[in-house]
Amino acid sequence: MSGTRDGGATGRRITEKVSADALRGATGRDWDGWFAELDAWGATRRTHTEIATHLREEHGVDGWYAQSVSVGYEQERGMREVGQSSTGDWNTSGSRTVGAPPDRVLDAFTDPGVRERWLPGVVLTERSRQPARSLSAGFRDASGEAGRLSVWLTALPDGRTRLGVGHEKLADAAAVAAYKAFWKERLAVLKALLEESP
Template identity: 60%
Template sequence: MSADVLKASTGRDWDGWFVLLDAWGAIERGHTEIARHLTDDLGVDGWYAQSITVGYEQERGLREVGQSSQGDWQASGNRTVEAPVARCEAAFTDADVRRRWLPGSEFSLRTHREGKTLSADYAGGRLSVRFTPKGGAKTQVSLEHTKLADAEAVAAYKAFWKERLAALKTLLEK
C-alpha cells in the first residue's frame, strides 16, 4: 500500500506510523498486541491495523515478506471467476475436475464447509480456500498456502498460484 493511500485512510503515512509505534515500544511487543493497540487505543480499522502491523514488523526486521507472525511461510492468491460457488468448489473437491487445472496427486481434503471454505494438504503444505459469491454467477476464489519452507518457496508458489488460478478461471468459464 502506498504512503499516500495509507495517509488518506488512516491519517498517517508509513513513516508516521513507524515513529508512533516505535515511541510506544512496539519493537518489544508481539503482533497481536500491536494490532490490538492500533484498533483499541488508536481507533484504526481492523484491516488497516493488520496492514500497519505487518508493515511495521517487516520494516523493523521482525519478519520477512511472506512470513506469518508465527514465523511460518505462506503464499496467497485470488481470482474472480464467472461461475457459481458450487462449480468453483467442485474444481477442488472433484478429483477429475481438479486434475484438469491443478497438477499433482498430493491434494488431500481435510475439511469442507460447503459453499464457504475448504482446507487440504497440498505439496507439503496446507491449503485454505474461501469461496465468496460476487453476485450473479461470479465467485471470488481466495487461497492461502501455508507451512512453506522459506521465502524462495513463497515466491515460487505466488507465481504458481497466479498461473493455476488463471487456469482454473479458463476451465470454469468455458
C-alpha cells in the same frame, strides 16, 4: 532465497502497497509517523497482536489499517519478511473471479479427475468442507512440497464466483515466491477450464 528490503522474489512490502498519503488520509499519520510512534512505545519488543491492539485501542486505528501498520512496522524493523506470518510461518495466496457457480468451483478441487486437468500431480487431503463455501486440505505436489490449502468461495449476484486460495506452512521465502507465481498461473487455467465447459 529470502525477502529483501525491496520485496525481492517474495513480493512487495506493505509500505509499497499502501501509499504514505493514503495511510495519512485514513489514520492521520504516514508510515514514518507511525514508525516513530511505535518505536517510542517499544513495539520491537511486542508481539504482532500487541501492536495491532495498541493501534486500535490507543490510537483509534480501524482493524484493517491497524493490521497493515503492524505488518509494515514488523517488515521495516526486520521482525518478519514479506510472505511471513506473525507466527513465523511462510504463506501465500491468490484469487480469481470465475464464471461458474461455487459448487462447480469447489468440485474442481475435490474431484480428482477435474483437479488433474488444471492442477496436475497435486494431492489434496481434505480436512474440512462447507459445500459451495470453503475447503481446508493438506497439499502435496509432485515435487513433494507440502503445505496447507484453504479455499474460500463467494457467490456473486451475476452467477460468477470469487475464489480465494491461501497456501500456508510453506518452507521458506523462496517457496512463497514460487507458489505465488504457481497459483497465479494455475487459477488462470482453472478459470479457462470452468468457463469453456458448462
